Every structure is written in structure tokens, then in C-alpha cells.
Amino acid sequence: MSFQTLKVLEAFLENPGDELSGADVHKRSCVASGTLYPILLRLESAGWFVSRWEAIDPAKVGRPRRRLYRLTRSGLAHASGVFASFGRGIPA
Amino acid sequence: MNPHDRWFDAVARNLIRHAATRAPPALSERLGEEWLADLAARTGVLSQLRFALGCCWATNVIAHEFGAPVRAAAAAAGSKTAVVHDAGSEPTFSRRTTVILLVVGFHVLVICVLAAAIVAPKGLKPSPPPRIDVSFLARPAPPVPPTPVDLTLANIRVIDVAPPEGPPVPPERTDTIQGQVTEAPPVRPNGPPLPKTVNRVLGGPGAGFPNTDDFYPQASIRLREMGIATVSVCVDSAGRLNGKPTIDHSSGIARLDEGALKLAKAGSGYYRPTTEDGRPVSACYPFRVKFQLRD
Numbered sequence: 001m002s003f004q005t006l007k008v009l010e011a012f013l014e015n016p017g018d019e020l021s022g023a024d025v026h027k028r029s030c031v032a033s034g035t036l037y038p039i040l041l042r043l044e045s046a047g048w049f050v051s052r053w054e055a056i057d058p059a060k061v062g063r064p065r066r067r068l069y070r071l072t073r074s075g076l077a078h079a080s081g082v083f084a085s086f087g088r089g090i091p092a
Numbered sequence: 093m094n095p096h097d098r099w100f101d102a103v104a105r106n107l108i109r110h111a112a113t114r115a116p117p118a119l120s121e122r123l124g125e126e127w128l129a130d131l132a133a134r135t136g137v138l139s140q141l142r143f144a145l146g147c148c149w150a151t152n153v154i155a156h157e158f159g160a161p162v163r164a165a166a167a168a169a170g171s172k173t174a175v176v177h178d179a180g181s182e183p184t185f186s187r188r189t190t191v192i193l194l195v196v197g198f199h200v201l202v203i204c205v206l207a208a209a210i211v212a213p214k215g216l217k218p219s220p221p222p223r224i225d226v227s228f229l230a231r232p233a234p235p236v237p238p239t240p241v242d243l244t245l246a247n248i249r250v251i252d253v254a255p256p257e258g259p260p261v262p263p264e265r266t267d268t269i270q271g272q273v274t275e276a277p278p279v280r281p282n283g284p285p286l287p288k289t290v291n292r293v294l295g296g297p298g299a300g301f302p303n304t305d306d307f308y309p310q311a312s313i314r315l316r317e318m319g320i321a322t323v324s325v326c327v328d329s330a331g332r333l334n335g336k337p338t339i340d341h342s343s344g345i346a347r348l349d350e351g352a353l354k355l356a357k358a359g360s361g362y363y364r365p366t367t368e369d370g371r372p373v374s375a376c377y378p379f380r381v382k383f384q385l386r387d
Contacts, residue, residue: 034149034153037127041158
């Protein structure tokens with residue numbers, strides 16, 4: 001598992017119930033977009049994440065809807081296991 | 093939003109749309125909308141451009157990893173978001189490996205170019221360090237203390253050395269003829285006036301004269317060109333050039349002549365002036381610059 005993938009997982013583990021857009025993950029993890037989106041898709045395809053479109057009306061809110069990602073139960077277990085194997089979180 | 097920002101925003105959006113169209117068809121629409129939404133969350137044109145360029149890169153990775161399997165799965169399930177990871181379709185090189193290879197390749201290229209520029213042409217031995225000898229056609233004589241004027245004709249002498257070849261270099265304005273009397277001669281009580289002996293010592297490079305090794309042309313070192321150039325300089329009483337140095341006798345190689353002229357110019361202010369009876373005067377004189385390489 002790459003360092004960038006660990007950073008992305010750590011961003012979700014701050015509050016495992018959060019639904020985060022790609023922009024939110026970037027803010028928390030500082031992983032560049034060229035690396036971030038393939039990781040999100042990869043983890044989603046592996047079943048660690050699920051994603052959905054934000055339930056807003058873009059015309060009312062004045063911005064486009066975002067794609068939101070959330071850790072699945074199995075994803076949370078896997079991610080926690082990965083960090084537990086390190087014994088601590090990765091440094092910021 | 094000012095016009096520049098609008099232009100950058102349009103560029104970033106177009107980049108993202110272009111990147112999305114190159115993604116696997118099943119993901120193309122989703123990624124395009126997702127990335128445009130995340131682009132709107134970015135502030136600053138540079139950040140937006142960086143984000144858009146990153147999306148272009150992401151498209152390559154996603155297309156490589158998810159291309160064929162996604163198309164197959166999407167066609168089967170009718171889903172736009174179905175994503176199947178095919179572990180066997182890893183890219184040939186990861187992004188990090190690609191960047192490292194590019195950086196290493198660039199450095200190798202730079203080193204090759206520098207090496208090609210530095211290495212001597214084939215068939216030539218490595219150049220030894222250059223040695224430049226500067227010698228003077230007219231060696232300055234040791235200063236002689238002024239002696240009382242002897243009025244007998246037999247004792248009249250002129251201490252002045254002209255270059256062995258070529259016409260004699262005329263002295264500066266105050267001189268009339270080299271070594272001749274420049275002031276009113278003493279008068280013998282019962283005869284014509286006699287010229288006075290003038291002790292004239294030609295100048296040359298003095299203390300602080302530039303390091304001559306710096307003026308051996310690099311091309312001449314590589315080609316092992318050697319020769320002697322004779323340079324004529326006019327120096328004032330303070331040791332400064334008061335005219336452009338000229339080549340009296342060429343070394344036969346234009347590069348060496350040029351090096352000799354540069355050396356002569358760089359030495360301005362560090363010449364020892366010509367003296368007459370110990371008094372510095374302006375004068376012109378030639379000197380030789382010998383370019384010679386050690387074997």
C-alpha cells in the first residue's frame with residue numbers, strides 16, 4: 001500500500017462516518033489530484049469506499065453537486081487494521 | 093473575476109473536460125462532473141490549473157487500470173459507476189517510476205552534452221596546463237643614477253633600445269627623437285651646444301600585472317596552438333594605457349593574437365612606465381607574448 005493511499009485513508013479515519021468529496025480529501029491529506037482520484041476509484045472498486053452524488057439542487061445552491069465518498073464497514077475494518085499493524089498513525 | 097482569472101478558469105475547465113473524455117466511457121461522465129465540482133472548491137488560478145493537470149494525469153492512470161474491465165462490466169451491468177479492478181492490468185511504470193526515469197534521463201542528457209563540450213577532439217592528447225611566457229623585445233636596463241654631464245663628445249651616449257625588427261616606436265608627444273635631448277642643452281662657452289646624455293629605461297609589466305595563464309584561448313589549448321605575438325602598447329607615466337594595444341607582429345593565429353591583446357588591455361594600470369633619468373614619462377614600446385604548452 002502506497003504512502004499516498006495511507007494518507008487518504010487517514011483523512012477518512014479522522015471521523016469514519018464523514019462523507020468526503022475529492023476536494024475535502026485533498027484538503028485533509030494534501031494528496032495531489034493526479035494521485036487522489038485513482039486511489040479513490042481503486043478503494044471504491046475494492047469495496048473499502050462507497051460513493052454517491054451530493055443531494056442538492058445546483059441551481060439553488062449555486063455550485064455543482066459533488067461526489068461524496070464514505071468508508072464502508074469492511075473498509076473501516078481494513079483501514080484500521082492497516083494502521084494497527086503500524087502501531088500508530090502516519091505523521092502529518 | 094478579472095479577465096485573466098476567467099481565462100485560466102476556462103483553460104482549467106477545458107483541460108478537465110478533455111481529461112474526462114479520455115477516461116473509460118463508463119466513468120467519463122461521472123469523472124467530468126466530479127472534477128468540475130471539485131475544481132469549483134479550489135481557490136486561486138494556479139491551484140485550479142494544478143488540479144486540472146492532475147486530472148489529466150489521473151485519466152491516464154484510470155484508463156490504464158480500469159479501461160477494458162470497466163467497459164465490460166458496465167456493458168454487462170448497465171451501470172455507469174461499476175468499477176472493477178484488474179490486478180493484471182497494472183501500468184508498465186508507476187507515476188513515481190516514470191518521474192524518476194524522466195529526471196534520470198534528463199540528467200544523463202545534460203551530462204552527455206557537457207562531456208561532449210569538454211572532451212578534447214579525437215586524436216588529440218589531453219591538454220596539459222597552458223604556460224604563457226611574456227617576454228620583452230626591449231629589456232629594461234637597471235636604473236642608473238644620474239651622473240654629472242660630461243661635455244666631451246666622446247662620452248655622449250644614448251641609452252635606448254628599439255625593437256630589433258620594424259620601425260622604431262615613436263615616443264610620446266614630449267619626445268622628439270628617442271634618446272635625444274628633450275630640454276635645452278648646456279652651452280659650451282666657446283662652441284656649439286652639445287646634447288646631454290639621457291638615461292632612458294623602457295617600461296614593462298609591473299606589480300599586479302594580470303595572470304597571463306588566464307588569457308590562453310581555450311580553443312587554442314584544445315588545438316595545441318602555440319606562437320609568439322608582438323604587441324605594441326602606449327603607456328602613460330602612471331602605467332596606464334593611453335591607446336589601444338596593437339599587434340606589431342602576428343603569431344600567425346588570430347586567436348592567439350586576440351589573447352595577447354586582451355592581456356595587454358587587462359594590464360592597463362599595472363605597467364611600469366618608461367623613465368628618463370628616473371622620471372616616468374609616456375612612451376610606446378612593443379613586447380612579446382609567447383603562448384606555449386608544456387609537452
